[in-house]
Amino acid sequence: MDPRIREHAEIIAHHSVDLEAGDDVVITAPPVAEDLVVALHEVIGDVGANPISLSSDDRAQRAYLRASEEDDFETPAHTEALIEETDVYIAIRANENVTxxxxxxxxxxxxxxxxxxxxxAERLSKRWCLTQFPAPANAQLAELSTEGYENFVWDAVNKDWDEQREFQANMVEILDPADEVRIKSGDTTDVTMSVAGNPVLNDYGEKNLPGGEVFTAPVPDSVEGEVLFDKPLYHQGREVTGVYLEFEDGKVVDHAAEKNEEVLTEVLETDEGARRLGELGIGMNREIDQFTYNMLFDEKMGDTVHMAVGRAYEDTVGEDNEQNDSAVHVDMIVDMSENSKIEVDGEVVQKDGQFIFEE
Structure with a gap:
């Protein structure tokens, strides 16, 4: 087994979820990620915790969903009971076929x-981590060789997270006391939002591995303006490109996409909260230096901003503020590398991808 897989498992256990003896651990992973699952079981055994692993096979999921009707779904009580009794939840992404x-x-x-x-919601109340195993299909989507993609993933994951935390703390210090943020990129994106009273989180490889972003929640009804998300995303196995959203009083009042607009429409029509922003994130992981069609990595790129329609994470909402509630949380990315700026309370804190505290 590649020693970097064991290192990946060690970081998940000891850095991301702070595993303790006696913890009950649920791991969900597709078969192609078996090596990481095995390494995690070794580490969990060393700690004295109790693992159970569940398959997240896309073929099985497709078969189930295609055989179901829209009115068939109920919250499965047995799954809910399992997560309620769980201390730690680890989700591993990897694909044999991304579509x-x-x-x-x-x-x-x-x-x-x-x-x-x-x-x-129950999973998010636990100690949890979402990570990626470098499977060949993900390498193909990223237009990399299998070996090249393995190097890319483990360079982004197996790193000094204390150093990354210190770097990102500069942005937390700027954003945490702020009232208003403005994102401007070319002639296609100009959007403002209030973040007043909402905590700013420093993501350095805990819940998301790799980490590499600073993020918070906008005040739901404060978002005004328009955004062109010029980086594509894969959602529900389909590529969606050129997403355009227009906001008034915090709500999406107009939307479009160059490709698979119907996927975007269905996301926005999931529920009332799906038409509002639940997250503003600023990418800061300089080890992630290329776009790979994988949101877990792409949203951490150091010259990007991402916004998510839908659910706001509870930890990013102040005690006196409203938490945007939705069944979805869909991130989309704006390239900030050229003709772009981030303003915080009227001060430019990033220009053309360069932060004011970077040399």
Missing amino acids: ETSDVDAEINAAYRRAQKPIT
Whole structure:
């Protein structure tokens, strides 16, 4: 086994979820990520915790969803009970076919997400980590060789996270006391939002591995302006490009996409909260220096900003502020490398991808 897999497992256990003896651990992973699952079981055994691993096979999921009707879904009590009794939840992403679920009806996907919402909320209340195993299909999507993609993933994951935390703390210090943020990019993106009273989190490889962002939640009704998300995303096994959103009083009042606009429409029609922003994130991981069609990595790129429609994470919402609630949380990226700036309370804190505290 590649020694970097064991290092990956060690970082998950000891850095990301702070594993302790006696912890009950649920791991979800596809078969192609078996080596990382095995390494995690070794580490969990060393600690004296209790693992159970569940398959997250895309082919099986596709078969289930295509055989279901929109009104069939209910929150599965047995799954909810398992997560309620869990101390640590580890989700591993890896694909044998990145478009496996592309022929599942978007309305079915949305209905399934709504039924899963209580389980998602329960998982987020635990110590949890979402990470990536470098599978060949993900390498192909990134237009890299298998070896090249392995190097890319483990360079981004197996790093000095204390050093990354210190670097990102500069942005937390700027954003945490702020009232208003403005994102401006070319002639296509100019959006403002209030973040007043909402905590700013420093993501240095805990819940998301790799980490590499500073993020918070906008005040839901404060978002005004328009955004062109000029980086593509894969959602429900389909590529969505050229996403355009226009906001008034915090709500999406107009939207478009160059490709697979119906996927975007179904996301926005999931529920009321899906038309509002739940997250503003600023990418700061300089080890992630190329776009790979994988949001777990792409949103951390150091010259990007991402915004998510849908659910706001509870930890990013102040005690006196409203938490945007939704069954979805879909991130989309704006390239900030050219003709772009981030303003915080009227002060430019990043210009053309360069932060004011960087040499």
